[in-house]
Amino acid sequence: MTTIRIVFILMSCLLLTGCWDRNELNEIALVRGIGIDILNNGQIEVSVEISVPKAPSGSGGGGESDGMAQGSGGITLPTVRTGRGVTIPDALEKLQEVIPRKIFWGHTEVIIINENLAKTGLRDKMDYFMRNPRFRLHAFVFVTKGKAKDMLGLETSLYSPSEVLTDFSEEKVMLHVTLINLLDMLNSGDAAIPMIKKVPPQKKSKPTQTIPFIKSSAVFKNDKMVGTISDKLTRGVKWIQNDIEETQVTVNSKKGEGYISMTLLRAETKLEPVIKKDGKWKMIIKARTDDDIILNESHLNLKDPQNIKIVKKALEKKLTARLQHALDKVQKDYKADVFGFGEAFHRKYPKQWKESKDHWDEIYPNLEVELDIHANVLRTGAGSAH
Amino acid sequence: MEINLNRSEKISSFQLGILIYAAIAVTAILYLPASSYSSAERDFWFSPIISSLFGILTIFSVTKLGSYYPHDTLIQYSGKIIGKIAGKIWGALFLIYTLSIAIQVTWQYGEFVNAYFLPRTPRVVVLGSMAFICAYAIRQGVEVIARLAQILTPIIILAFIFVFILLLPDVDLNHIQPIFGNGLLPAIKGSFFSNLWFGEFIVLAFFLPSLKDQKNIKKWSFISLLLVTMTMVLMNIIALLALGNSTGELNAPLINAVQYIDIGNFLSHIEAVVMAFWIAGAFIKINVFYYVLTVGTSQWLNLTDYRPIVIPILFLNVLLAIWFVPNVSAYQVFMHTIDGIVGPIIYTFLPLFLLFIAFIRKGW
Structure with a gap:
């Protein structure tokens, strides 16, 4: 009896091969x-x-010496x-x-x-x-x-x-x-x-x-x-989509006469849709970013907090221009809502959205957009060559 | 094999609780979310919470009826409550509908395996092998099924938790907003489809006589209900947060969400592992419904033992599961109409009505 059982169990293993759907490498x-x-x-x-x-080709002949072929x-x-x-x-x-x-x-x-x-x-x-x-x-x-x-x-x-x-x-x-x-x-x-x-x-x-x-x-x-x-405008789009991970920004302030580059530590963008009392729709883009200075080719002495303020203003100006540029092209020219503005309104004003979503194509290109950009310069680097 | 006529096998309330959990939650996360999404949109995750009301009603009536007739199942005591003929008619209705549910569960399992993993394997082989082991398990009795659930359910719950955690990196909280943007109504509409799943707590009625601690069953079945609801809500939420607006366009969003898992480029393609656990759960579910069906039918026919009809009924099930459902669209129409209306009536309202009559006859 036990032998028959064992034979039966062993035979049922044959069923595990998956006869019809086997995918051999x-x-x-x-x-x-x-x-x-x-x-x-x-x-x-x-x-x-x-x-x-x-x-494996044995002696590793040919051009496969780039490290991918081994192991x-x-x-x-x-x-x-x-x-x-x-x-x-x-x-x-x-x-x-x-x-x-x-x-x-x-x-x-x-x-x-x-x-x-x-x-x-x-x-x-x-x-x-x-x-x-x-x-x-x-x-x-x-x-x-x-x-x-x-x-x-x-x-x-x-x-x-x-x-x-x-x-x-x-x-x-x-x-x-x-x-x-x-x-x-x-x-x-x-x-x-x-x-x-x-x-x-x-x-x-x-x-x-x-x-x-x-x-x-x-x-x-x-x-x-x-x-x-372009890649430049894409960065602007990524800013608005709150999808900025790691990037360097270089600004050129009038006062300093030279480039200052910053690396971005944190960036967060929030879309704040507003429906005003007169029924007008408006989008406020709030961007917050913390940056470190990684290069200073200008005359500005970065040990002076006043100069940091100048850099900060220049950065904010630069980002505003970048976002505005992206908006001009995508919103005004292409009339495409790749930023998710419609979704933002949907989230905040579900009722009004339901009424107006069929006209969104008309609302969107003329939607008033306000940019509220705030940059922080946190550090000026480990040292300097000046 | 020795056949035991007087049922001496006993299970505990705890075992029954987790048995029922697996029997309900497993299929509720597969095709149901897409149906709920079709009417509730991004509020569909809330629908199970509304539906759980049906679970409360069902558990309440079943456990109360069980305390009136501690040695009888639903089929047996319905005759005592509403008379022999009416009891037989009600029993027949219940069994026919349960047969349809058993067929649907079988079909879902086969469809799932065929559509996602073994497309070329004949349906008969997929369903037949499952029915075969189910027949074995059911003939071994309720104790075996309960112990099986005790072993498998914790693993299944772990798999669910695992999926939830692994999907967290892909979560976008914006996908769920606005919450109740159109009021509660869409979520209530969406709950129309999930009511049936909570009505399935009716199967408790067939396990109550085998309990060794009937006093605890209320506690464990409500814990089970809570876990089922939580599982459905969390799985719906995670699928929604990961897949966003596309959730409604997928037949079984959770599978796609699992496929979407990609942790650091090395932990990916894990759907086969997760779904192996799902199949273990489906095994429990199919077992439970086949058990209810065979035990119920044998009692309806006044047989002394249910074992002789296990194989015929399972055979019938497999056959009907192949014939009954021609394609996915037909199944969805069935689920959206018959199951949505008939399910709650037979599984929730009629037992409640039975309880009402029993209450009049017996008092509190």
Whole structure:
């Protein structure tokens, strides 16, 4: 009896292999990044960057001496494959034809969208990623001017283009937008997505031997791309979005005749929506920041508190200009609510918002915005060379 | 195998409390949040608190009825309260509806496993293997199920806490505001869907006769209710805070939230681990409903033992779970209409009515 039981239990272990859904590592193609382009005939071209786990190459030959290849036993060589079709899944079907292994979506970290495609609307394209349960919503989304395929195909010396872009996003110097953030923004207002570009390759190397980086931002009205803003304006947008992590600001005050650079320790921005008694809507942007001086090329003697005050005023002026600039472009020109002003009103004045949300498109471009910026200079550095 | 006719197995109130917790909370965090969100929007996290009123009513009537008839289950004492024929009709209604709930639970489990983890595995295999171990557990009796819950539930609760903590870095408090921007009404509307889950406390009625300390059951079932409500509210809040406005566009927001966890680029892709615990919870839930169904049916048919009908009923369940629900949309319509209306009537109001009659007959 006991023997039969043991045999039965052991046999039931066979059921644990998961016969239908086994995903052996050597049978799948791990997709790291996906690029979506639109062709002239309206077809969609989907490119994927695939990591193919390979056996260790023994003596470490070739150019894999950058520290990535050691240790974990396998080198991943990225390859880019492409498929075309009328929709993304349609293109993926063609794509699967040229990939000998099963496409595996669980590790996709990057989605790159071509600018022309972004101009036709994002929501329909994002739908596939939302419906596919194996797709991670943590994937970062980018827009690029050229072909997304070319971005994925760059021969980065360090690691794959997707990893480079993930790292850039996690640095948070520029915008960083995951799939779920994007959907959230599209649902509650308008979106801004980082825009990538190639770093100009060095003279002797091939034009593809470089890395992608986040250069600017694409602004979306509803779900269609309406324009771009430069890195400078993007910082302004990040200020208003309360998303400033680490940055250096350099000011030039008239009195000092020279540059003073500061590093930002803390920055906090609050949106304070106000509906005035006469029914006018107004937004107050309150920004508070603490900074340290890290460079002084001016004549100002920073041991004098009066001069610190001058620096402080110059910094406030600079930040005000930066934010105003971003507002002018995004609010007045593009009329896109990437700052979440609408949401701020929704949060504070739910009733009035409910009544007016259908006219938000008319209210927003003419919304009065007041900037209330207050900077503190805390320290002047460990020493000085003056 | 020796069949025990006079039930000598005994469980404690504490065991029953955590058994019920797992049996209710586990599926309440899966598809329910999306339904509540559809009418309550960002106030949907509050809906379970409103619904918990149904839990209080149900627990109150079930425990009171249990104290009137300490050796009987719901099916047995309803005959004594409202007469034999009316009791049989009510029993049939209850069993048919419980069958539909058992089918829904089975279907949800199968759907979840198939949609998110094993898409190519045939539904029959997913459901059949679960029904098979459930049949074994149920034939072993209530003590086994209770001990199983005692082992698994703490792990499941830990997994919930783990998810909550790991999602904290992705939290944006703005997502929850404005709180009650349109008044309480949306949250009340959202509670329409969650009422059923709190009505499920009715299953207590089938475990009360097996208790060795009936005096404590009120305490433990209310603690269980509190924990269920807390679990639902906290899981809803964390999903909302992490996913924001997109919560309503996801079928099972919590799974996406778990997928979203990414701590320092190394602690990510943990959904498979978390969901393994969820499946352990689903196992308890399915067990509880199959147990209620088989015990209830055997008593309704006046059988001396429930064990012979365990396998047929489970077979029926698996079969119906495959046939009954053609697709997700159909299930959601069913959940939004039949379950929303019939659920509270059968699980909460009719027992309350029974209690009322019993009260008239027996006094306080």
